[in-house]
Amino acid sequence: MGMLSIALLLSLGIMGVGYAAWTDTISIYGTVETASWGGSLSNPVPTSANITLSVVLPDTLNVSVSNAHANTQYTGSFKVNNAGTVPMRIESIVLAPPSGTTATVSGVSAGDQIDPGETKSAVVSTSTPIGCMSYNFTVTFTFVLWNE
Amino acid sequence: MKKVHFVKAGLVCLAAVVVLGGLGAVYSYSSGTLRAGDMVATACFDGPFTWVVSNDDGKVTSISPYGVIDPGDDGGGTNYDKWGDQSSDDPSELQTRGVECARYDKDVARTIAWRSCDRKEITVLLENAYPCYYPTVFFGLKNNQSFSVKIQSIDISYDIPELTVTVDGVAVGDVLSSGQEVTGRLGIHVEQSAQQNSTYNVEVKIVLVQKEESGCGWGWWGGWNWWGWRGWWGWKWWC
Numbered sequence: 162m163g164m165l166s167i168a169l170l171l172s173l174g175i176m177g178v179g180y181a182a183w184t185d186t187i188s189i190y191g192t193v194e195t196a197s198w199g200g201s202l203s204n205p206v207p208t209s210a211n212i213t214l215s216v217v218l219p220d221t222l223n224v225s226v227s228n229a230h231a232n233t234q235y236t237g238s239f240k241v242n243n244a245g246t247v248p249m250r251i252e253s254i255v256l257a258p259p260s261g262t263t264a265t266v267s268g269v270s271a272g273d274q275i276d277p278g279e280t281k282s283a284v285v286s287t288s289t290p291i292g293c294m295s296y297n298f299t300v301t302f303t304f305v306l307w308n309e
Numbered sequence: 310m311k312k313v314h315f316v317k318a319g320l321v322c323l324a325a326v327v328v329l330g331g332l333g334a335v336y337s338y339s340s341g342t343l344r345a346g347d348m349v350a351t352a353c354f355d356g357p358f359t360w361v362v363s364n365d366d367g368k369v370t371s372i373s374p375y376g377v378i379d380p381g382d383d384g385g386g387t388n389y390d391k392w393g394d395q396s397s398d399d400p401s402e403l404q405t406r407g408v409e410c411a412r413y414d415k416d417v418a419r420t421i422a423w424r425s426c427d428r429k430e431i432t433v434l435l436e437n438a439y440p441c442y443y444p445t446v447f448f449g450l451k452n453n454q455s456f457s458v459k460i461q462s463i464d465i466s467y468d469i470p471e472l473t474v475t476v477d478g479v480a481v482g483d484v485l486s487s488g489q490e491v492t493g494r495l496g497i498h499v500e501q502s503a504q505q506n507s508t509y510n511v512e513v514k515i516v517l518v519q520k521e522e523s524g525c526g527w528g529w530w531g532g533w534n535w536w537g538w539r540g541w542w543g544w545k546w547w548c
Contacts, residue, residue: 183519191511
């Protein structure tokens with residue numbers, strides 16, 4: 162009995178020492194806080210008669226022309242903003258004027274970069290060769306991060 | 310009389326077994342993970358993280374004996390500079406220690422990293438991050454013990470696919486002899502699918518264990534055959 166107990170003591174003691182072998186756990190904790198991004202349109206202002214502008218979506222401008230005179234330029238201004246915290250790039254500007262009419266945007270163009278907090282001024286112009294015509298169309302911007 | 314003597318001895322031994330076993334368990338448990346809130350004075354400055362360097366905190370850092378760790382982290386912002394001298398043009402690829410990496414021409418995001426008092430934890434913070442931002446954090450891992458230490462496991466956990474996290478320079482199975490230091494590298498790549506105005510978390514857990522200097526030793530060996538009561542036991546040379 163005594164021998165058995167001593168043997169048990171030794172073996173369990175060795176097991177205890179083995180179990181108590183040194184170990185350590187170290188950690189790296191990372192937190193990623195992402196920025197805000199996205200361009201937007203604002204401040205639509207008619208700069209000639211017979212035209213109205215409105216921002217219908219953050220990236221879409223609606224242009225309406227009523228009772229247009231033939232071959233007359235109708236214009237309106239608006240702003241292109243970057244209210245985020247990452248520089249943005251204008252990937253595309255899509256105008257969809259009705260058949261027979263023309264429309265252009267000046268002041269900004271595809272590929273332009275806009276830094277955070279920056280605002281650029283733009284002008285939309287449209288005309289029609291047909292008198293007494295009313296029409297409307299949209300101007301849609303696509304914004305992407307500058308590094309895309 | 311003799312029987313009583315053996316019974317007493319047996320009881321004493323049994324008590325000793327229980328006490329020693331308990332001590333072993335307590336000692337083992339007490340050497341487990343230390344969290345920031347567990348910091349005690351004796352634990353401070355003993356941990357294995359000897360230094361940590363971010364490659365987008367605006368400081369070119371030199372560590373002896375390696376020299377400059379993060380060349381290019383010069384605090385500049387070429388075409389846009391949100392952070393001034395607190396950050397540099399953003400890295401767009403994983404950096405190799407001592408070698409400049411590709412960087413964007415803008416300083417939009419930044420990454421800072423620091424150690425806890427006990428040097429057992431590193432905290433890394435990416436601010437104003439965006440898709441394709443790719444900072445690197447270097448760290449020194451030193452065996453401060455008097456014996457060799459083995460890296461038993463490295464577990465990387467993060468809760469979203471919008472990040473890709475890598476750790477290299479240290480690997481499972483690596484053995485650090487007493488006083489030896491190795492350089493580890495943590496890379497965090499923000500993926501295209503990352504959402505704006507979000508917070509993502511990453512955790513890397515490294516378990517270090519004592520490396521037995523010799524793989525062999527005497528150990529107890531014993532048991533009973535299943536078909537009978539005949540016992541067998543004795544000392545055995547284990548490797």
